């Protein structure tokens with residue numbers, strides 16, 4: 001079977017790597033992919049939101065299944081578009097994608113179906129904000145309703161800060177939506193929980209914890225994610241039961257009952273405090289960089305698992321894992337998430353040893369005409385290692401990044417610091 005993967009990050013490179021191991025897979029096409037995916041598959045240089053152009057290539061290349069990595073095309077309705085054309089596409093449709101595409105939608109689902117989450121209010125004007133804020137304790141969380149590439153959330157220490165952020169969103173700071181919500185600040189530790197769903201049945205496909213801040217000790221600006229490890233150490237069996245019972249099961253039921261059954265990967269961003277999980281947000285896709293570790297630890301044939309969501313056999317599947325934990329460390333361009341240079345040569349990648357337990361997944365990389373690998377984005381490489389413990393895995397992952405000759409590289413050396421004991 002020929003497969004198309006939409007996206008160009010470390011997540012998509014790791015999906016490509018995993019699919020390459022499947023005997024069910026014939027050819028893989030990455031749309032648009034990166035320098036790493038070009039080694040395993042054929043890259044097709046198409047805008048991921050140009051569905052017509054993608055459709056033409058799907059026909060040309062006889063692609064039978066499309067796997068969508070990032071959220072934007074999902075929220076824009078890529079699944080609905082290709083379903084109409086009778087092409088199998090793995091991911092939630094436009095309506096179901098509102099779980100990530102609209103925080104107001106997600107909050108309403110939580111309210112209507114009794115799913116634990118932070119208390120919230122929609123804000124519609126400055127005056128109303130000034131009144132409603134008095135019902136919250138500080139800090140409060142101000143959020144844009146729509147997609148904002150990780151920049152739509154601020155934690156505000158006082159009323160002045162909150163009003164400033166609220167006004168910016170009401171005045172159109174984000175193209176996706178002018179709507180804004182404020183939320184109670186949740187204390188605790190964050191963890192990510194992933195399931196695969198066919199709309200009715202679902203299976204957990206792993207846990208992880210990521211580090212979103214640019215600086216060591218989780219300081220500085222928010223990023224797409226600077227590293228992650230799996231499994232999460234705080235999700236005990238007992239907490240997992242609660243996550244499934246109080247959050248996942250009612251969500252799947254809710255989506256079915258409103259006529260938008262949830263198909264695809266659902267990623268719950270959770271806050272866990274005193275062994276009680278609360279939903280911070282839903283993502284409608286695999287996390288990046290969490291996916292990179294999950295793909296290294298998952299034993300199942302990924303294509304078989306995905307196909308089971310189309311032919312009603314998901315409930316018969318069992319997920320199995322390599323027991324060892326895994327870590328991924330992101331190497332970014334110096335300056336990210338602010339300004340950074342691109343098109344800088346990354347040398348000696350060919351000398352890096354990769355195998356089943358260590359991989360170097362590419363994100364923002366491209367190949368020059370002469371075959372050189374150049375940086376082409378904020379997050380550029382992901383050193384992903386599984387080993388008997390996280391300390392060993394981190395040491396190896398760092399060693400790989402240390403070897404790479406790229407003047408602009410920046411990475412954190414402390415990924416997993418909350419759980420790695422030296």
Ligand code: AMP
Pocket residue numbers: 118141150153183184185186187190212269280281
């Ligand atoms: P989101 O885009 O909703 O995932 O928010 C990004 C990050 O902001 C989360 O990963 C949390 O670290 C933080 N955050 C969001 N909402 C809350 C909340 N209600 N309480 C505490 N932290 C939050």
Ligand code: GLY
Pocket residue numbers: 210224225283286287288289290
């Ligand atoms: N690593 C966070 C995300 O993918 O949203």
